[in-house]
Amino acid sequence: xxxxxxxxxxxxEVTEEQLAxxxxxxRFLDLKRRLFRFIVPATVAFLAWYLLxxxxxxxxxxxxxxxxxxxxxxxxxxxxGQFLSTFGIAWGYSRYAARNYDPxxxxxxxxIHYGEDR
Amino acid sequence: MDLLAQAExxxxxxxxxxxxLTVAVTIVISIWxxxxxRTATDFHxxxxxxxxxxxxxxIASDYMSAASFLGIAxxxxxxxxxxxxxxxxxxVAWLVALLLVAEMLxxxxxxxxxxxxxxxMRQRPVRTAAAVSTLSVSIFYLLAQMVGAGALIALxxxxxxxxxxxxxxxxxxxxxxxxxxxxxMTLYVALGGMKGNTWVQIFQAMVLxxxxxxxxxxxxxxxxxxxxxxxxxxxxxxxxxxxxxEPGLRYGVEVPGDAVQTMWNKLDLVSLGLALVLGTAGLPHxxxxxxxxxxxxxxxxxxxxxxxxIGAFYLMTLVLGFGAAAIVxxxxxxxxxxxxxxxxPQLAEVVGGEVGxxxxxxxxxxxxxxxxxxxxxxxxxxxxxxxxSSLAHDLYNSVIRHGKATERExxxxxxxxxxGIGIVAIVLAIFAQNLNVAFLVGLAFxxxxxxxxxxxxxxxxxxxxNTSGALWGIYGGLVASLALVVFSPVFxxxxxxxxxxxxxxxxxxxxxxxxVSIPLGLICAVVGTLMSDESRPDRFATLQVRALTGxxxxxAAEH
Numbered sequence: 201x202x203x204x205x206x207x208x209x210x211x212x213e214v215t216e217e218q219l220a221x222x223x224x225x226x227r228f229l230d231l232k233r234r235l236f237r238f239i240v241p242a243t244v245a246f247l248a249w250y251l252l253x254x255x256x257x258x259x260x261x262x263x264x265x266x267x268x269x270x271x272x273x274x275x276x277x278x279x280x281g282q283f284l285s286t287f288g289i290a291w292g293y294s295r296y297a298a299r300n301y302d303p304x305x306x307x308x309x310x311x312i313h314y315g316e317d318r
Numbered sequence: 319m320d321l322l323a324q325a326e327x328x329x330x331x332x333x334x335x336x337x338x339l340t341v342a343v344t345i346v347i348s349i350w351x352x353x354x355x356r357t358a359t360d361f362h363x364x365x366x367x368x369x370x371x372x373x374x375x376x377i378a379s380d381y382m383s384a385a386s387f388l389g390i391a392x393x394x395x396x397x398x399x400x401x402x403x404x405x406x407x408x409x410v411a412w413l414v415a416l417l418l419v420a421e422m423l424x425x426x427x428x429x430x431x432x433x434x435x436x437x438x439m440r441q442r443p444v445r446t447a448a449a450v451s452t453l454s455v456s457i458f459y460l461l462a463q464m465v466g467a468g469a470l471i472a473l474x475x476x477x478x479x480x481x482x483x484x485x486x487x488x489x490x491x492x493x494x495x496x497x498x499x500x501x502x503m504t505l506y507v508a509l510g511g512m513k514g515n516t517w518v519q520i521f522q523a524m525v526l527x528x529x530x531x532x533x534x535x536x537x538x539x540x541x542x543x544x545x546x547x548x549x550x551x552x553x554x555x556x557x558x559x560x561x562x563x564e565p566g567l568r569y570g571v572e573v574p575g576d577a578v579q580t581m582w583n584k585l586d587l588v589s590l591g592l593a594l595v596l597g598t599a600g601l602p603h604x605x606x607x608x609x610x611x612x613x614x615x616x617x618x619x620x621x622x623x624x625x626x627x628i629g630a631f632y633l634m635t636l637v638l639g640f641g642a643a644a645i646v647x648x649x650x651x652x653x654x655x656x657x658x659x660x661x662x663p664q665l666a667e668v669v670g671g672e673v674g675x676x677x678x679x680x681x682x683x684x685x686x687x688x689x690x691x692x693x694x695x696x697x698x699x700x701x702x703x704x705x706x707s708s709l710a711h712d713l714y715n716s717v718i719r720h721g722k723a724t725e726r727e728x729x730x731x732x733x734x735x736x737x738g739i740g741i742v743a744i745v746l747a748i749f750a751q752n753l754n755v756a757f758l759v760g761l762a763f764x765x766x767x768x769x770x771x772x773x774x775x776x777x778x779x780x781x782x783x784n785t786s787g788a789l790w791g792i793y794g795g796l797v798a799s800l801a802l803v804v805f806s807p808v809f810x811x812x813x814x815x816x817x818x819x820x821x822x823x824x825x826x827x828x829x830x831x832x833x834v835s836i837p838l839g840l841i842c843a844v845v846g847t848l849m850s851d852e853s854r855p856d857r858f859a860t861l862q863v864r865a866l867t868g869x870x871x872x873x874a875a876e877h
Contacts (some may be wrong), residue, residue: 216860222867223859231866239417248596250410254591257403257565258584261572265564270546271553275399275564275654282406283629289413290625294618302615305867312869 351514379519392658394639398562407594408797421614437858471495504740529689593832597763600770769795790846794838802831
């Protein structure tokens with residue numbers, strides 16, 4: 201991820217005030233929106249889907265026992281579906297963050313540490 | 319028929335040799351880690367210089383305990399599908415850590431969970447509360463693992479009533495197992511700190527995943543890689559038929575003619591599911607792993623490694639569990655251990671024997687036994703680090719010394735603390751060795767989900783949140799989980815209860831408190847907040863900017 205020119209050594213220290221000052225900057229509000237735009241719907245979706253799965257396991261046993269092919273039933277397919285959705289969301293989040301979030305976060309990080317005059 | 323006894327001579331010797339060999343390798347790693355552990359950052363966070371795959375393997379190692387290897391495989395072998403429910407909760411839970419916690423924790427904190435919780439609060443009370451909750455979760459989890467380890471050693475050496483091996487009978491072997499595990503985990507931590515222990519865990523994850531993968535391939539090979547046939551055989555051999563492949567034999571059991579009990583059983587299943595999915599991101603030994611990498615982006619990638627490894631591992635336990643049901647059989651498994659904890663090692667011996675004769679059977683048994691020990695040791699050592707870091711950094715340095723202790727002192731106290739925790743865990747585990755402590759894993763997850771996760775999330779996302787709210791949230795969630803378990807059927811009132819049938823104070827009808835204690839912990843945190851006027855908008859602004867941009871966050875150590 202070579203998005204910023206590398207600077208040698210650790211970045212200069214920042215003060216509380218420098219950090220807090222960024223909080224109301226429009227660029228920071230944009231950064232926050234970029235993050236929440238993914239994590240809020242994704243969290244709601246995977247929790248709802250997991251809860252649905254647990255509730256089906258508790259209360260819809262006939263449905264879960266429906267055989268689809270061979271000895272494979274709905275319960276097994278939904279369970280494996282939880283694995284797939286977990287892998288998928290983890291992959292999707294990393295991709296989203298790398299494209300839409302990380303470059304902006306690094307930009308702000310550097311603006312705070314090195315000042316705006318790059 | 320005692321399957322383990324068949325290959326007694328070679329099997330035992332091989333198991334011992336392989337076990338000692340893996341322990342020897344890990345001790346060497348710890349001694350090496352000792353040479354590179356100087357600063358507090360080295361001891362608590364391994365110098366923050368681990369790469370994504372390295373931390374990912376260590377995450378998997380921390381997380382995959384005896385409960386999630388032997389426990390899940392055994393539950394699937396005896397009860398079929400319901401064991402799978404457990405692994406799904408354990409896996410999905412990582413999304414909470416990935417999306418909501420890991421990166422912001424890495425950017426805001428330093429060494430412990432309390433760093434984030436106390437960021438904009440009054441330090442001493444909040445750090446004390448966080449340390450209390452960290453220690454409770456760690457001790458419950460440690461006890462469950464160590465009692466299991468003792469029983470496992472006696473079982474794997476195949477020592478039966480009235481028999482001795484190396485001069486030990488079954489009872490002595492159990493105690494020897496507990497003491498041995500306690501000593502080794504303390505040695506890892508006191509010597510190698512986080513740096514040495516992370517490398518030990520990377521090695522142990524390879525042993526565990528490698529061993530499980532070989533056995534999984536062998537089992538699948540027996541069925542020509544046709545999973546449907548394996549499932550069919552398992553269902554037939556279990557004597558339960560199709561029900562074995564459906565939910566309901568272990569959790570949320572339907573009691574004919576007792577609608578009330580059936581309702582509670584089903585709610586209990588939902589309660590368990592909630593604690594599993596929300597507990598992981600509040601486990602202290604999981605949280606401190608995110609501090610061992612250079613920045614938040616590496617923390618994210620390391621969780622992806624962890625999710626991949628843990629997910630693959632649980633898919634393997636699915637095959638191993640159904641394989642054990644089909645090939646070893648429920649009777650042979652319960653004859654060895656009523657809870658099914660030896661299903662995977664028994665399967666290793668039988669399948670190894672079918673593939674390559676009794677020698678391969680003995681080798682496979684030894685491999686899987688070593689993998690199980692690796693799972694136990696890596697989890698308990700992670701818990702010892704989490705609790706000794708919290709004692710040294712939160713309680714000693716911040717609360718007792720008002721943050722004025724030097725790094726040398728803090729590392730010294732952390733090492734002493736690890737020895738103290740080791741001793742306490744050994745003593746408690748010896749007292750508890752014959753009690754049914756399996757519920758302690760569930761309790762650890764319930765406390766993490768009720769006390770730690772809500773306060774952690776409110777700290778990161780709610781501007782109004784304050785000291786009073788954090789204290790109410792932590793103590794409220796902790797006390798609610800503990801009290802509900804004390805008054806539940808796992809503690810008293812039934813044959814399998816901790817106190818037996820004689821005592822009956824069980825007015826709470828569910829074994830898992832999560833369904834009540836998690837909302838209660840959250841409500842306590844909110845009410846506590848609103849009862850106090852304290853508010854630090856400036857500190858919240860700093861926290862958010864740090865959390866999201868990584869500016870001002872802790873850097874990797876230069877070596």
